[in-house]
Amino acid sequence: MKRLFAYLILVVGLAAALPATAADLVVSRAALEDKAATLTISDVVGRDFVPVGATLSRGVSNSAFWIRLRVQAPAEGSRVVLFIRQPFLNEIRLYEADAGDPRSWRTRVTGNYYPYGERDRARNSLGFIVNVPPSGATFYLRLKTRSASQLSVSALTPDEADRQDTRFDLMEVIFVTAMLLLFLWAAQSYLLDRQPVVGLFALHQAMYTLFGVAITGYLAPFIPAGFPRLAEWSTAGPYCAVSFTTLLFCRALFKPYEPPPLLMRGLDLFLLVFPLELAAMALGYTPATMVVNAILIRISWWYFIVMAFTLRKEHAPSRRVLQLVFVTVTLVFTVFWFTSRSSQAGTNINIGRQVLIVNGMFIGCLFAMVLNARLRRLLQEAQQSAMELILTQKTLELERTLKEEAELQARTDYLTGMFNRRHFIELADHELARALRYRRPLSLLMIDIDRFKTVNDTWGHSTGDTVLQEVSLLIREAMRDADIVGRMGGEEFAALLVETDTEQAMQVAQRLCAAVADAVIVSPQDVPVQVTISLGLAGLKGRNINFDRLLHEADMALYRAKQEGRNRIAYSD
Numbered sequence: 001m002k003r004l005f006a007y008l009i010l011v012v013g014l015a016a017a018l019p020a021t022a023a024d025l026v027v028s029r030a031a032l033e034d035k036a037a038t039l040t041i042s043d044v045v046g047r048d049f050v051p052v053g054a055t056l057s058r059g060v061s062n063s064a065f066w067i068r069l070r071v072q073a074p075a076e077g078s079r080v081v082l083f084i085r086q087p088f089l090n091e092i093r094l095y096e097a098d099a100g101d102p103r104s105w106r107t108r109v110t111g112n113y114y115p116y117g118e119r120d121r122a123r124n125s126l127g128f129i130v131n132v133p134p135s136g137a138t139f140y141l142r143l144k145t146r147s148a149s150q151l152s153v154s155a156l157t158p159d160e161a162d163r164q165d166t167r168f169d170l171m172e173v174i175f176v177t178a179m180l181l182l183f184l185w186a187a188q189s190y191l192l193d194r195q196p197v198v199g200l201f202a203l204h205q206a207m208y209t210l211f212g213v214a215i216t217g218y219l220a221p222f223i224p225a226g227f228p229r230l231a232e233w234s235t236a237g238p239y240c241a242v243s244f245t246t247l248l249f250c251r252a253l254f255k256p257y258e259p260p261p262l263l264m265r266g267l268d269l270f271l272l273v274f275p276l277e278l279a280a281m282a283l284g285y286t287p288a289t290m291v292v293n294a295i296l297i298r299i300s301w302w303y304f305i306v307m308a309f310t311l312r313k314e315h316a317p318s319r320r321v322l323q324l325v326f327v328t329v330t331l332v333f334t335v336f337w338f339t340s341r342s343s344q345a346g347t348n349i350n351i352g353r354q355v356l357i358v359n360g361m362f363i364g365c366l367f368a369m370v371l372n373a374r375l376r377r378l379l380q381e382a383q384q385s386a387m388e389l390i391l392t393q394k395t396l397e398l399e400r401t402l403k404e405e406a407e408l409q410a411r412t413d414y415l416t417g418m419f420n421r422r423h424f425i426e427l428a429d430h431e432l433a434r435a436l437r438y439r440r441p442l443s444l445l446m447i448d449i450d451r452f453k454t455v456n457d458t459w460g461h462s463t464g465d466t467v468l469q470e471v472s473l474l475i476r477e478a479m480r481d482a483d484i485v486g487r488m489g490g491e492e493f494a495a496l497l498v499e500t501d502t503e504q505a506m507q508v509a510q511r512l513c514a515a516v517a518d519a520v521i522v523s524p525q526d527v528p529v530q531v532t533i534s535l536g537l538a539g540l541k542g543r544n545i546n547f548d549r550l551l552h553e554a555d556m557a558l559y560r561a562k563q564e565g566r567n568r569i570a571y572s573d
Contacts, residue, residue, distance in 0.1 A: 024054075025080060025155035027070040027136065031056050037064035037144060041095045041105050044140065058149040060287045067141040071155040073132045081161035082139065084126040085152040087217025088112060088235050090145040090228070094128045096137070111145070112235075113228035116220045123165045124217035129158070146232065146287045172216055175360065179209040182364045189371070193379075197252040198371055204245035208360055211238035229286075236286050237278075240293045243300065244274040250304055253370070257311035257319060267307075270300055298337065301330040316377030317370055325370055329363050413487040415465060416472035424486025425547065428496045431484065432547050435498070435540055443505035445495040446536040446554040447475065447512075450566040452491035455531065463523035467531055470521045478512040494554075502539035502571065509535045509569045517567060532567035534558060539572070 030049030049068045056065060074080060084092060091111040098104040110119055110126050120129045130139065132155075143151050156164065186202035189195070213219060214235045223231050251267045273296055280289045308323040411423035419427065428444075435442040449455075449471055456464040468491065475485055475493055484496040497505050513533060521529045536558025538550050553572040561570035 023156065023160055025072050025074060025132070025157075026153070027072050028068075029053070029056075029153075030068045032066040032068070033058070034064040034066060035062075037062065039064070039066070041107075041140060041142075054154070055150065055152040056143075060147070060291050061149050063149070064142055064144045065149055065151070067143065067151060067153065069139045069141065069153065069155065070136060071130075071132050071139060072136045073134045074157045076157075078131045078133065079158055080130050080132045081121065081156050081158055082128045082130060082141075083154045083156045083161050083164060084110075085154075086150055087124055087126055087220065088147050088215055089126065089143065089151065090147065090232070091143070092126060092151070093142040093144075094130075095140040095142070096130055105140075112217070112220060112223075112231040115225035116223070117225070121161070124220055125165055125168065126217075127161065147235070147290065168216070172213070172218060175212050176209060179205055179212065179360055179364065182368055183209065185368065186371070197249065200245065200249040200252050201367060201371055204242070204249050205364060207238055207241040207245045208364075211235075211242050212360065214238050229284075232286050233281060236281055236290055236293075239290065240274060240277045240281075243293055243297050244271065246297075247271050247300060249367070250300075250307075253322075253367075254307055254311065256313070256315045257322070258313040259307050259311050263303075263307050263310060266303065270296065270303075298333075301326075301333055305330055317373040321373070322370065325367070332363075416469055416487050418472055418476075418493070419484070419486035421486060421488050424484060424488070424494060424496075425551075427484050428494075429547050431496060431498050432540075432550065436544060439542070440499055441501040441504075442540040443497045443500045443502055444538050444550050444554045445497065445505065445509055445512075446488075446538075446551075446558040447493040447495065448534050448558055448562070449491040450532045450534055450562075452531070455529065459523050459525070459527060459529060463525070463527070463529060466523055467521055467529060470519065471516060471531070471533065474515050474519060475512060478508060478515060494551075502537060502541065505537055505539065506569065506571065509537055513567065513569060534561040534566045535569045536561055537569060537571045 029052050031052045032044055032047055032049045034044070044066050049066070052067075056067060058065060069082070071080060071082075082094065089111050090113045091109060093107055093109045095105045095107050098106050108120070108128060110128065112126075116122075119126070121127055130137070141151070141153065143149060183202055183205040186198055186205060190199040190202055215238075219234050220231070223234060247267060247270050251264070251271075254264070254267075273292070277289045277293060280286070280292075304326045305323075308319070308326045311319045311322070411419055413420045418424075432442060434440070449467065452464065452467070455467055468487075472485075472487065472493065475495060479485055479495055479497070482498050483500075484498070486494050488494050497508060500508070513535060516531065516533045519530070521531070523529050536554045536556065538553035538557060540550065557570040557572040561568050564570065
């Protein structure tokens with residue numbers, strides 16, 4: 001963004017520094033107003049004209065205006081270009097005395113109502129090529145236009161006229177380049193952030209660029225012959241669209257600051273003027289539309305200042321910055337409006353285009369800075385929100401992990417990793433209910449390590465813990481994944497064998513009993529330890545009993561296995 005502003009400032013500097021003066025061969029200028037627009041050249045030749053400056057400026061009028069020019073001969077040759085600065089004028093008719101008969105007049109016409117290909121010079125500026133004798137010549141121009149009656153005409157040599165057109169072309173390139181840079185920045189920012197206010201700024205830049213191209217005559221080659229009103233609309237349409245998009249943009253800009261609702265409704269009323277302007281142009285009231293739009297622009301900018309000083313909520317950029325921007329822009333516009341009414345404003349024939357560039361650049365850059373500040377604030381808020389979201393997600397993940405760990409600890413034995421007694425019974429109850437519902441076999445094994453107290457007393461509790469872990473591992477290895485195993489407390493374990501009758505459960509018990517008896521367990525002190533287990537087996541056998549009853553039967557069978565000498569399996573009768 002800083003590089004963009006630096007480049008734009010350079011562009012404005014180049015536009016302001018372009019050579020502005022030209023060797024004007026006009027000796028004197030005088031004007032006559034024809035209010036009825038009925039006078040002919042014969043009528044006006046003998047009348048008194050009022051001296052005027054370099055620019056005749058009369059605003060929108062139904063009158064025709066006659067300009068009398070006394071032109072001196074150039075230093076070399078006789079060809080002179082009557083160079084007209086305003087390309088938006090509808091009709092300018094030239095009257096020059098016939099060399100053979102000074103009392104008769106030859107006439108030619110130009111203006112944006114007439115085909116581009118019929119101009120004396122194939123350039124965007126209007127004008128006539130005339131011959132001036134050494135003694136000088138007098139020419140009459142009749143101006144009749146539906147646009148503002150503002151005429152600046154100079155008498156230049158052909159080379160100087162070409163140089164002036166080249167300067168205009170360069171200024172137009174500068175203007176379009178600068179406006180497109182702002183437009184592309186806004187369009188890219190809108191595509192990235194999807195902020196409506198940025199999109200409206202891009203739309204405003206596009207309309208202002210189109211208006212600048214139209215008002216300087218660069219659309220003339222593209223307007224087909226035979227459609228004079230199209231030339232008028234090509235300027236009036238973008239002019240009205242500029243004020244409309246300005247209102248849309250400023251409305252979106254003010255909205256986050258919560259201005260008074262009454263003032264926002266006032267903006268909505270201003271917006272309704274645009275469709276009325278389009279309707280008026282379609283009905284042929286383009287001059288009145290231009291006047292209304294000019295008044296709307298002047299009122300709306302002072303209205304923006306009122307809104308800027310009544311904002312009720314702080315936002316980015318600050319309200320003070322917004323107030324400064326709108327006061328500055330409005331004052332610049334006001335100075336331009338007053339100076340443009342001066343009849344001497346056309347002394348420098350480049351000034352109108354320079355004002356177009358500087359105004360567009362100045363306002364565009366100020367609003368781009370405002371939007372850039374807002375986008376940076378939104379980016380910071382988005383980054384902060386993203387960080388907060390990441391932290392929230394990580395917190396939730398940590399809480400979920402801790403919850404899962406707590407739930408796991410609540411249902412498992414910390415030493416062996418088996419289900420604890422409570423969770424084992426919950427799962428066993430569920431499987432028993434399923435077996436009873438579908439009449440499926442089910443068996444329960446109660447397992448106890450023989451003489452475990454002696455292990456603790458002889459080799460210590462660390463060795464006892466190792467024995468518990470190794471025996472639990474052997475139990476899990478002997479079972480299937482569908483079976484449920486758990487530590488019931490101390491050195492006692494349980495295994496629920498689903499879909500298994502007592503004969504199959506007896507085979508599993510025998511394998512497990514042999515595996516434990518054959519296993520050599522190495523204690524933390526590297527001492528080999530061997531233990532045995534006793535098992536009690538109880539089966540469902542088609543009975544409708546609860547789990548407490550089944551557990552009691554397996555316990556009693558285990559007790560009998562202990563009584564019968566340990567390291568064996570007892571079956572519940």
